[in-house]
Amino acid sequence: MDAERDVVVDIEDVTFSYRDSPAIENVTMRVYKGEFVAVMGPNGSGKTTLLRVIAGMVKPQKGRVSVKGVVGYMPQKEHVNYSMPVRVWDIVSMYLLAKKRSFSAMSGLSEEERDRVKRALEDVGMLDYANSPFTALSGGQQQRVLLARALAIKPDVLLLDEPFNGVDLPTQERIIELLSDLSKRGVTIITVVHNVSPMIHHVSRVALLNRKLIAFGKPEEVLTAENTLKAYGVVIPVTVCEEGFLHPLFGDIHG
Numbered sequence: 001m002d003a004e005r006d007v008v009v010d011i012e013d014v015t016f017s018y019r020d021s022p023a024i025e026n027v028t029m030r031v032y033k034g035e036f037v038a039v040m041g042p043n044g045s046g047k048t049t050l051l052r053v054i055a056g057m058v059k060p061q062k063g064r065v066s067v068k069g070v071v072g073y074m075p076q077k078e079h080v081n082y083s084m085p086v087r088v089w090d091i092v093s094m095y096l097l098a099k100k101r102s103f104s105a106m107s108g109l110s111e112e113e114r115d116r117v118k119r120a121l122e123d124v125g126m127l128d129y130a131n132s133p134f135t136a137l138s139g140g141q142q143q144r145v146l147l148a149r150a151l152a153i154k155p156d157v158l159l160l161d162e163p164f165n166g167v168d169l170p171t172q173e174r175i176i177e178l179l180s181d182l183s184k185r186g187v188t189i190i191t192v193v194h195n196v197s198p199m200i201h202h203v204s205r206v207a208l209l210n211r212k213l214i215a216f217g218k219p220e221e222v223l224t225a226e227n228t229l230k231a232y233g234v235v236i237p238v239t240v241c242e243e244g245f246l247h248p249l250f251g252d253i254h255g
Contacts, residue, residue: 069156139166
């Protein structure tokens with residue numbers, strides 16, 4: 001597991017600031033091929049910034065970031081521009097077309113790429129909505145379409161920012177199973193979540209962040225009273241399920 005060739009995301013002493021206000025400070029972490037990592041922390045703790053740094057969307061003022069392979073990125077729904085009346089198919093095709101500098105979904109995609117779009121929509125249960133306007137979908141359906149867009153490029157590293165916002169429980173379970181399956185097939189998953197409890201049976205490690213990386217390791221190592229107090233300012237109670245997994249009980253505390 002510790003072999004250098006298995007390291008897919010390597011972050012070393014990274015700091016990024018917005019207008020001299022640090023969003024993340026001195027973060028160091030290594031993520032290995034096929035890991036399923038959950039990033040947690042309170043609002044404003046730098047979780048989205050960390051994903052943007054990994055994706056290469058922003059350049060850190062300090063430190064080094066190395067990522068191997070193709071990166072797929074699913075932003076928060078709130079960060080998507082809704083002003084363009086585009087179809088679901090167009091949204092999912094967007095990253096593939098951007099590589100070709102073409103935005104004609106039918107003429108710009110090869111047959112193999114169209115199959116990718118169809119498969120991604122099937123994987124998230126949205127193929128029947130391919131010709132529907134994106135803006136006509138529910139919030140949960142839009143989340144699924146944004147996930148399909150990230151999947152269509154066949155990423156080696158998949159970054160997700162709060163993928164369960166506005167998603168009902170059956171869809172959440174479907175997405176978690178899909179992500180777990182991708183992880184088993186060697187795709188490295190890093191997802192920001194408010195509450196890791198629904199996916200605790202599947203994640204490899206948890207990163208607890210509050211500008212600085214407070215802890216990074218197995219859930220039972222990270223979600224201790226001492227660490228959650230440092231991150232959230234309060235101790236997060238936990239319970240252990242029949243399978244022996246530790247589940248944090250967040251209640252009204254927002255991550």
